[in-house]
Amino acid sequence: MTMDNTPGKRLAKRLSDRVHAELARAAETLRNRPDYSRVYDYFLELVVKGCDSKAVASRTGRKAINMLCVQVPPELIHAAGLQPLKICGGSSLNFSLPETPALMCPMLKASMAAVSINEGFGLGFSGGDWVIPTTCDWVVKFPEIASRVWRRPMPRVFWLELPHLRERPYGAQRWLEEMFRLKDFLESIGEKITGKSLSQSVALYARAWRAMNRLADMRRDGTLPPVWLMLIMGTFFLDSPERWTEAAENVTPSPVRDSAVRVFLAGSPIFFPNLKLPLLLEEAGLYVAADDLCSSERVIPGAVICHDTSEYGVISAIAERYHGACLCPTFIDNDRRINNILGRKKDARFNGVVFHVLKGCHPYDIESLALEGELKRRGFRFIRLETDYTPEDNRNLFTRLEAFHNTARDGAHERQDRA
Ligand code: SF4
Numbered sequence: 001m002t003m004d005n006t007p008g009k010r011l012a013k014r015l016s017d018r019v020h021a022e023l024a025r026a027a028e029t030l031r032n033r034p035d036y037s038r039v040y041d042y043f044l045e046l047v048v049k050g051c052d053s054k055a056v057a058s059r060t061g062r063k064a065i066n067m068l069c070v071q072v073p074p075e076l077i078h079a080a081g082l083q084p085l086k087i088c089g090g091s092s093l094n095f096s097l098p099e100t101p102a103l104m105c106p107m108l109k110a111s112m113a114a115v116s117i118n119e120g121f122g123l124g125f126s127g128g129d130w131v132i133p134t135t136c137d138w139v140v141k142f143p144e145i146a147s148r149v150w151r152r153p154m155p156r157v158f159w160l161e162l163p164h165l166r167e168r169p170y171g172a173q174r175w176l177e178e179m180f181r182l183k184d185f186l187e188s189i190g191e192k193i194t195g196k197s198l199s200q201s202v203a204l205y206a207r208a209w210r211a212m213n214r215l216a217d218m219r220r221d222g223t224l225p226p227v228w229l230m231l232i233m234g235t236f237f238l239d240s241p242e243r244w245t246e247a248a249e250n251v252t253p254s255p256v257r258d259s260a261v262r263v264f265l266a267g268s269p270i271f272f273p274n275l276k277l278p279l280l281l282e283e284a285g286l287y288v289a290a291d292d293l294c295s296s297e298r299v300i301p302g303a304v305i306c307h308d309t310s311e312y313g314v315i316s317a318i319a320e321r322y323h324g325a326c327l328c329p330t331f332i333d334n335d336r337r338i339n340n341i342l343g344r345k346k347d348a349r350f351n352g353v354v355f356h357v358l359k360g361c362h363p364y365d366i367e368s369l370a371l372e373g374e375l376k377r378r379g380f381r382f383i384r385l386e387t388d389y390t391p392e393d394n395r396n397l398f399t400r401l402e403a404f405h406n407t408a409r410d411g412a413h414e415r416q417d418r419a
Contacts, residue, residue, distance in 0.1 A: 070328075076315070131160055266341060
């Protein structure tokens, strides 16, 4: 029997065909929107034409390092001559994956399925190298579950231990040590990291961050539809930062529907082709003026500022940015999340908060309870939507969002009357 006829390969091929058809359909739906512009083609091509490490490596000319979660500083990976690739998944067709827990985080399940498909379920598994920060339980257990699905251990995993108490001095110190361990790991795969290569990477990602900020400002000002912003942000790791940034800088403002009620979108991440929530929000007349999703406005936490350009100086600045400024709900001392939402009120002018919880995503689920009470006390309208990647609950979600639209609109009127 040849490799191509093995059950794993056949399953991979079947799933791969279905997933690619789903991606193409979702891209076509976006292309048929009245607000479609050719500047979005670059981003659509990225999501349709391969998000796997081989495709990304051949696109960028650099070996891709798979990473889970946004705490891994891409600057450090890039400075070693490598390409950071955040593994994420949005396909709704991946739930037939064997040997995975039923209530697993849909995003990680889809991510695992995407890698499984590309690797033929472990047969001839080349593996790639992984950097995994110890954020939520699903992320921590990812290699264990993946090893069962792929029937072999994940070849090389670098565990980035994330201190969950970050306000204590030893938390910051431990994280800095982790950065130097990560540097050694990356150098064992790629090139030696120097102060100069670090400074160059920091400058590249700072430019990308400015481009992202500009897009977020355009959305806030009503000249970039939220659905397109989410697509664009979700493609950041699929190409070189230079090319992606150039394409992002070419996106021009265009007016969008201004009668919608403005909301802030918080919670679990959203990845193409699973745009069901942004599309339902739009249909219900709700305009996402700002968000704190790790798949959208939080793809990178900000530009790294370093006055000391020595290797130690730049790595310290990177460590501070990716720990101190991160809004991940897995931190214990995390007032920043609510402060971030409250702080955005003035410029983004929203009346309500839509909180997205992916079924099985415990960190955001738990956090939504604390945020709901606090935000309501401060006069915001709040709705918590728990869902997954399947379309079965679309009608139900829409009905709830329509009702929420009316409440948030009335709230906005009350505020105007009081002003
Ligand atoms: S935080 Fe939530 S969405 Fe992110 S990996 Fe963990 S369970 Fe999944």
